[in-house]
Amino acid sequence: MPSDLIHDPEQRIQQLRREIEYHTHRYYVLDDPEISDNAFDSLMRELTKLEHDYPQFFDPNSPTQRVGGAVGNQFSPVQHEERMYSLDNAMDEGELGEWLDRIEQAFGRFVPVVCELKIDGSSLALTYENGSLVRAATRGDGTTGEDVTVNVKTVHDVPLRLHEKGMEGIHEDAPSIEVRGEIYMSKASFDALNEQAEKEHRNSFANPRNAAAGSLRQKDPTVTAERELSTFMYAIARDRSLVCTSQWELLQWLRDAGFHVNPDVIRCEKREQVFEFCRSCLERRSDLPYEIDGVVVKVDSFDLQHQLGYTARAPRWAIAYKFPPEEKTTLLKAITIQVGRTGALTPVAELEPVLVAGSTVARATLHNEDEIKRKDLRVGDTVIVRKAGDVIPEVLRPIESLRPSDAKPWVMPKHCPSCGSPIVREEGEAAYRCVSLDCPAQAHERLIHWASRGACDIEGMGEEIIARLLATGHLKDVADYYSLTQDVLENLDMDRVNKKGEPIRLGKTLATKLMAALEESKTRSLARVVFGLGIRHVGKTTAEQLVKVFPSLEALKEASHEAIAQVDGVGDIIAQSVQDFFKTPDNLEVIARLEAAGVTVAEEGEGSSLPQTLQGYTFVITGSLVESGLTRDEAAARLKAYGAKVSSSVSKKTSYVICGEAAGSKRTKAEELGVPLLSEQQFLALVESGDLTSINA
Numbered sequence: 001m002p003s004d005l006i007h008d009p010e011q012r013i014q015q016l017r018r019e020i021e022y023h024t025h026r027y028y029v030l031d032d033p034e035i036s037d038n039a040f041d042s043l044m045r046e047l048t049k050l051e052h053d054y055p056q057f058f059d060p061n062s063p064t065q066r067v068g069g070a071v072g073n074q075f076s077p078v079q080h081e082e083r084m085y086s087l088d089n090a091m092d093e094g095e096l097g098e099w100l101d102r103i104e105q106a107f108g109r110f111v112p113v114v115c116e117l118k119i120d121g122s123s124l125a126l127t128y129e130n131g132s133l134v135r136a137a138t139r140g141d142g143t144t145g146e147d148v149t150v151n152v153k154t155v156h157d158v159p160l161r162l163h164e165k166g167m168e169g170i171h172e173d174a175p176s177i178e179v180r181g182e183i184y185m186s187k188a189s190f191d192a193l194n195e196q197a198e199k200e201h202r203n204s205f206a207n208p209r210n211a212a213a214g215s216l217r218q219k220d221p222t223v224t225a226e227r228e229l230s231t232f233m234y235a236i237a238r239d240r241s242l243v244c245t246s247q248w249e250l251l252q253w254l255r256d257a258g259f260h261v262n263p264d265v266i267r268c269e270k271r272e273q274v275f276e277f278c279r280s281c282l283e284r285r286s287d288l289p290y291e292i293d294g295v296v297v298k299v300d301s302f303d304l305q306h307q308l309g310y311t312a313r314a315p316r317w318a319i320a321y322k323f324p325p326e327e328k329t330t331l332l333k334a335i336t337i338q339v340g341r342t343g344a345l346t347p348v349a350e351l352e353p354v355l356v357a358g359s360t361v362a363r364a365t366l367h368n369e370d371e372i373k374r375k376d377l378r379v380g381d382t383v384i385v386r387k388a389g390d391v392i393p394e395v396l397r398p399i400e401s402l403r404p405s406d407a408k409p410w411v412m413p414k415h416c417p418s419c420g421s422p423i424v425r426e427e428g429e430a431a432y433r434c435v436s437l438d439c440p441a442q443a444h445e446r447l448i449h450w451a452s453r454g455a456c457d458i459e460g461m462g463e464e465i466i467a468r469l470l471a472t473g474h475l476k477d478v479a480d481y482y483s484l485t486q487d488v489l490e491n492l493d494m495d496r497v498n499k500k501g502e503p504i505r506l507g508k509t510l511a512t513k514l515m516a517a518l519e520e521s522k523t524r525s526l527a528r529v530v531f532g533l534g535i536r537h538v539g540k541t542t543a544e545q546l547v548k549v550f551p552s553l554e555a556l557k558e559a560s561h562e563a564i565a566q567v568d569g570v571g572d573i574i575a576q577s578v579q580d581f582f583k584t585p586d587n588l589e590v591i592a593r594l595e596a597a598g599v600t601v602a603e604e605g606e607g608s609s610l611p612q613t614l615q616g617y618t619f620v621i622t623g624s625l626v627e628s629g630l631t632r633d634e635a636a637a638r639l640k641a642y643g644a645k646v647s648s649s650v651s652k653k654t655s656y657v658i659c660g661e662a663a664g665s666k667r668t669k670a671e672e673l674g675v676p677l678l679s680e681q682q683f684l685a686l687v688e689s690g691d692l693t694s695i696n697a
C-alpha cells in the first residue's frame, strides 16, 4: 500500500507483523501456505520500508529482525532455571517392558503414557516473557547452557511471539514461559549442505545432529539462516505455569501457541499400544524426512510425573526406547589398505556413502584378509552395512544374488600401497605388515599417535594439519614437531580454497595455539612419551609398567632383554620389540632430538644412567660437525646425558665452545672472552668417555 494512504503507520506496522507471522506459521509449521511467495515478499518489503521510515516503532521481535538483529549475548552462559535432564535408555523391548513394570508397580495399575519420536538433534530452551521470545539457549551440561538467541531467531518455525490462543493457557502469575524441544536438520537439508561443502572443499558434517549443533553455534547468524534448521517442541519447564495438567494437553497447548509439534505422537491407554507404536516407528524410520533414534515414552499426567520425580540424571517418569542397530545396503566400491603406525596393513571397505543410524558411512574396516575371505566380500558387491548408535560401522555380508558376474575374490597386495616395499605376514598373526622404516603412511600414523590424547596430547594438532605438514615436508618424524615455527604453521597451505577460490592457510590464531600446545606437550610424563613413541606392542599400561622399573629412555635403551621381560605384564614378545626399537639408529636419532628439544626423557629426579661428570659445565656448539655428521641437537643431547648444560649464546659463564667447520661469530666472541675452544675430535672424545681429562684442552 502506498505510504501516503496510511493514516496510522504504527497500526499498519502491527498489522503487517501479525500477518507475516501468520503466513510464516502456515508455511513452516503447518506446511500449508495460503499465499504465494511473491505476495509474502511484497508484505515483507512493505513492512521493511515502514520500519525504516518510522524507526520509533522498532521491535526486536519483528519478522524483519529474524536475520540481522543486533548480536547480543551470543554464546554467553545461561543458567537454566530448572535443570534440563537427560533420559534413561531402554536398549530393547525387554528393558522397555521392565520400565513399564516399574511404573505399574508404583501406581498399582497401568497409567496412560504418551509416546513421541526421539528426534536426533540438539536440545533447545526458548524463554518467552509477556508472549515475546527473549532468549534461546542450548542444554549445555543441563545446568548451564549457551545463549543462542540471535541464531535461533533465524529459524522460521520458532514463533517470535506466542499466539493468542496459547496466551490464554498461561497462568497470570507465571513470570515467564520456558518451552523446550529439539532443533534439528532434515535429511534433505543435511544432504544439500554436505554437497555444497564438498563443492567448496570444506569439511562435511558426519551426521544431521552435528550439522544442527554446528549451525546453531555459528558466529554469524546469516550462516545459521542459510542452514535450514527446524524445531519440534515437546516440553515446558515449570509445568505449573500452564493450565494444562498432562503431556498430552501440553502438546495441544504448544500447537495453539504456534510451535512446531511433531504429529507422530500417541497417547496409550494400554501397554501393548506402546510396543506397537515403537515397532511401527522403527519400520517407518527411514521414510521420515528427519533422523530419529528411538521413541520417548512419558507418563502422561503431570501429577503422576511429580510423584515419580527424578534421579540425579534423568526423570523417572520417562524413558528413551533406543532403536536396534540399523542396517542399510550399499555398494562396495573398492577395498583399500590402511597402513598403521607399526606397519600393520588393514583392509578398508570404500563404500558408496550411505546414511546409517544418523551418520554417513563411507568407509568401514574389514579387519584382515581372513575376515574378507570368511565373508567372501568382493569389489562390486552390494553389501549390508550395520551401525548401532555411535558404534563403529560394520560390513555384515554381501548379497550374493546381486553380485556382478566378473567380481573376483579379493587378494592381499604383495607390496605396501604407500611405499611399495614387500609386505610380510608373521607366523601366527592375522595381519600383514610393511616393515619398511621409511614408509610415509606409517610416519603419518606415528605422528598422529604422538599428538593424540593418551600420548603427548598436542591439542589442536589434528589429522588434517599433520597430513599437510607431512606433505609439505615439515614433518617426517615426531621430533620434527619441535622444530616447527610460528611462521611455518601460520602459512601452512591447507590444500583447500575458500568461497572466492583463494587457498586457505592455517592462520595466525591457530598457529599461536599450536605453538603453545607444542610447548605444553614437552612436559608430559615419561610413560606417555614411551607410549607416544609407538613401540610395537607397547600400549599405555605397558608403558606405565616399564617406566616404573626404567625411569628414563636411556635406562630403557640399556636394559637387557631379561630385565625388560620381567616387568609386570611384559613378556618376551614385548621385550624383543622394545629392544628392536632401541637398536634402530633412526629411532635413537629421534630420541636425541626430542631430548634436545626439552621433551621429557626421564622421570623427574631421574637423570640419564650415565655418570653425571659434566654437571655444572655449560657448552655452546657452533659451526657444523662434519666429521661425525651429528646435528647440533644431537650433539647437545650427548652432552646433556652427562649432566652438562647446553646454551645457544656465549657468555663469561660458558665453560667450552665446541667449534665445528665454518664456526663464526660465536668463536670470535669466545676468543674475546677467553672461553676455551674444543675441536670436533675433542668433543667426540669427550662424549665417548664423559671424562674432561680426555680432551687435553
Ligand code: AMP
Pocket (backbone or CB within 6 Å): 085, 086, 087, 088, 116, 117, 118, 119, 120, 121, 122, 123, 124, 139, 181, 182, 234, 296, 320
Ligand atoms: P540422550 O541425549 O540420549 O540422553 O537423550 C535425551 C535427549 O533426547 C534429550 O535431551 C532431548 O534433547 C532428546 N529428545 C529428542 N526427542 C525427544 C522427545 N520427544 N522428548 C524428550 N527428549 C527428546
